[in-house]
Amino acid sequence: MALGHAIMTALLDDDLSGYELARDFETSLGFFWQASHQQIYLELRKLSDKHWLSKREVTQRGKPNKIVYGMTRAGREALAAWVFTSTRTQVAKDDLLVKLYNLDSANAAHLSGEITARREEMMRRLYLYEKIRRRHYSIPETLPTRRKGVYLALSLGIHQGEQFLAWCDEALVLLATVEN
Amino acid sequence: MALGHAIMTALLDDDLSGYELARDFETSLGFFWQASHQQIYLELRKLSDKHWLSKREVTQRGKPNKIVYGMTRAGREALAAWVFTSTRTQVAKDDLLVKLYNLDSANAAHLSGEITARREEMMRRLYLYEKIRRRHYSIPETLPTRRKGVYLALSLGIHQGEQFLAWCDEALVLLATVEN
DNA sequence: ACTAACATGTAACCCGTTACATGATTAT
DNA sequence: ATAATCATGTAACGGGTTACATGTTAGT
Numbered sequence: 001m002a003l004g005h006a007i008m009t010a011l012l013d014d015d016l017s018g019y020e021l022a023r024d025f026e027t028s029l030g031f032f033w034q035a036s037h038q039q040i041y042l043e044l045r046k047l048s049d050k051h052w053l054s055k056r057e058v059t060q061r062g063k064p065n066k067i068v069y070g071m072t073r074a075g076r077e078a079l080a081a082w083v084f085t086s087t088r089t090q091v092a093k094d095d096l097l098v099k100l101y102n103l104d105s106a107n108a109a110h111l112s113g114e115i116t117a118r119r120e121e122m123m124r125r126l127y128l129y130e131k132i133r134r135r136h137y138s139i140p141e142t143l144p145t146r147r148k149g150v151y152l153a154l155s156l157g158i159h160q161g162e163q164f165l166a167w168c169d170e171a172l173v174l175l176a177t178v179e180n
Numbered sequence: 181m182a183l184g185h186a187i188m189t190a191l192l193d194d195d196l197s198g199y200e201l202a203r204d205f206e207t208s209l210g211f212f213w214q215a216s217h218q219q220i221y222l223e224l225r226k227l228s229d230k231h232w233l234s235k236r237e238v239t240q241r242g243k244p245n246k247i248v249y250g251m252t253r254a255g256r257e258a259l260a261a262w263v264f265t266s267t268r269t270q271v272a273k274d275d276l277l278v279k280l281y282n283l284d285s286a287n288a289a290h291l292s293g294e295i296t297a298r299r300e301e302m303m304r305r306l307y308l309y310e311k312i313r314r315r316h317y318s319i320p321e322t323l324p325t326r327r328k329g330v331y332l333a334l335s336l337g338i339h340q341g342e343q344f345l346a347w348c349d350e351a352l353v354l355l356a357t358v359e360n
Numbered sequence: 361a362c363t364a365a366c367a368t369g370t371a372a373c374c375c376g377t378t379a380c381a382t383g384a385t386t387a388t
Numbered sequence: 389a390t391a392a393t394c395a396t397g398t399a400a401c402g403g404g405t406t407a408c409a410t411g412t413t414a415g416t
Contacts, residue, residue: 012281
């Protein structure tokens with residue numbers, strides 16, 4: 001169970017509804033963990049069944065009511081304990097790499113296109129990452145402890161992203177040498 | 181369905197049994213795609229039901245018989261067509277990053293330990309990658325087309341791996357500044 | 361006698377995606 | 389009218405992990 005822990009992590013500072021979690025997962029923690037709203041609602045129910053989250057309905061004007069979840073004492077303890085479990089390295093499964101193993105003169109142009117699209121997507125993402133780093137994490141040594149961890153995740157994202165851009169360039173050059 | 185395509189890719193050059201696939205998946209394509217033997221056997225059955233793979237039993241001496249699978253014409257066509265489908269970027273979900281968001285003085289030492297272990301694992305893997313690159317892919321421009329694709333996958337693995345090592349060093353330094 | 365490698369599977373469960381479903385309010 | 393945003397769900401399916409199950413041969 002890992003999405004559950006990601007959700008609880010997002011709830012460490014703020015109480016949020018399922019909708020807000022789904023929205024925020026597209027930025028912040030969502031840089032490293034994505035989930036559909038259906039999955040989030042399901043997980044929220046499971047977590048509150050375990051009493052790791054408390055829920056309360058919030059009445060709103062001009063909007064549907066929402067159900068806001070917050071960490072319980074038990075939830076905080078479970079999350080803290082989970083950090084101490086050891087995880088095995090997870091190989092990143094990526095269709096693109098499998099496709100590259102199938103490179104031939106017929107599909108080289110298509111694969112170049114896919115790589116170009118990925119490159120652009122990564123550029124956009126890096127722009128965001130860098131903006132966040134400059135604004136909130138410019139001097140990592142002086143950050144409070146927990147934000148040092150967030151900085152490190154961001155730093156990995158930035159470095160890997162820059163590396164990926166360089167690889168895309170290398171790949172596009174080599175793919176251009178494939179005759180069609 | 182992506183494991184199926186990874187399996188078919190592995191069967192492009194050689195006919196293999198489920199056992200051999202599971203073993204080889206720990207190297208080569210398995211650098212980028214992992215699967216348990218159970219999952220592989222299941223997938224092989226599905227693929228041969230679709231007539232994308234042919235199977236034949238091979239009688240062996242001193243060993244149990246094995247079932248060897250090979251690509252059919254229809255399989256090759258389906259795989260070639262799949263390469264042209266477009267894939268969306270898949271965010272690498274990694275527990276370690278979620279754990280880092282939970283950094284505090286109590287768990288900093290444990291997280292350092294996890295990062296150190298990952299670092300060593302990556303060192304070993306990079307050693308393998310580099311060995312393969314030096315032996316078989318030293319001059320990428322002159323490779324036959326399909327092997328250029330394999331080279332690119334390997335190249336991404338090497339670059340991302342080296343980047344990861346650098347990040348581990350950065351992380352270990354910053355984690356050392358967390359008082360306990 | 362025991363362990364490792366060879367070889368193939370079933371069953372239960374969990375996690376995640378896709379499609380479907382509903383309904384209010386606000387802005388164009 | 390129409391689309392976008394807010395808000396929460398169900399159902400079907402697919403993919404993947406873990407545990408369980410079986411049996412041979414070769415090496416120590």
